[in-house]
Amino acid sequence: MELDKKGIATGSTKEDYLVRKKFISDFYSAWNAANTTKHIFNKSLNSFIEVKYLSINETAGKAAYNYKSTVAVTFLTEILENAKAQTDKSGNLMFENPKPNVKNQARFSKIFTMYYEKKTFGKIKLTVGEFRGSHQKIQYCITAIENG
Numbered sequence: 001m002e003l004d005k006k007g008i009a010t011g012s013t014k015e016d017y018l019v020r021k022k023f024i025s026d027f028y029s030a031w032n033a034a035n036t037t038k039h040i041f042n043k044s045l046n047s048f049i050e051v052k053y054l055s056i057n058e059t060a061g062k063a064a065y066n067y068k069s070t071v072a073v074t075f076l077t078e079i080l081e082n083a084k085a086q087t088d089k090s091g092n093l094m095f096e097n098p099k100p101n102v103k104n105q106a107r108f109s110k111i112f113t114m115y116y117e118k119k120t121f122g123k124i125k126l127t128v129g130e131f132r133g134s135h136q137k138i139q140y141c142i143t144a145i146e147n148g
Contacts, residue, residue: 008070021064024073028056031076040080042128044114045093047137049080049128055139058104068144072124075116079142083114083126098129104140107131111140 001019002010008023009016032038032051039048063069072079086094095112098105105111108129116124123145129138 004071006071006074008067010067016067017064020067020070021060024060024063024070025056027073027076028060035077040077042080042083042114042137044083044085045112045128045137049137049139051076051080051139054104055141058141059139062141063143066144066146068122068146069142072118072121072144073142075118075121075124076142078118079116079124079126080139083116083124085112085114085128095130105129108138108140109135112137115145 001013001015003019004010006023009019028051035051038052039050041047042049059073063073088094093112095110098108098111109132110130112128112130114126114128116126118124121144125141125143125145127140127142129140130136131138
């Protein structure tokens with residue numbers, strides 16, 4: 001198994017996936033220890049985006065499939081702060097309804113798909129869910145956009 005200088009597995013075997021998944025979980029643990037409020041203010045949403053267990057679990061499961069997505073997670077603070085929400089022609093925030101058969105999305109009333117363009121890296125997709133009732137914004141998933 002080959003690792004890059006950050007310790008991220010670069011291959012495409014099941015073992016590489018598991019090593020990347022652990023890397024992401026460990027990264028979030030360190031991030032949570034350093035960011036005790038566990039949230040970052042996002043200018044585009046004009047709201048805090050919270051990082052919860054669901055954020056870690058969903059991102060570790062999805063981003064670990066792809067080396068570039070695993071690297072993208074290491075820019076977490078930057079992404080949460082600077083990702084831009086999609087807007088319509090009038091400048092209103094665009095969102096989707098949660099997928100009805102996805103258990104992890106059941107507690108959300110809205111799903112925002114946001115993008116962050118990182119120089120020398122490329123485009124990163126940030127999915128944010130809004131809790132029903134509290135309207136709290138939760139980081140749901142981070143993935144790199146290939147050739148996007």
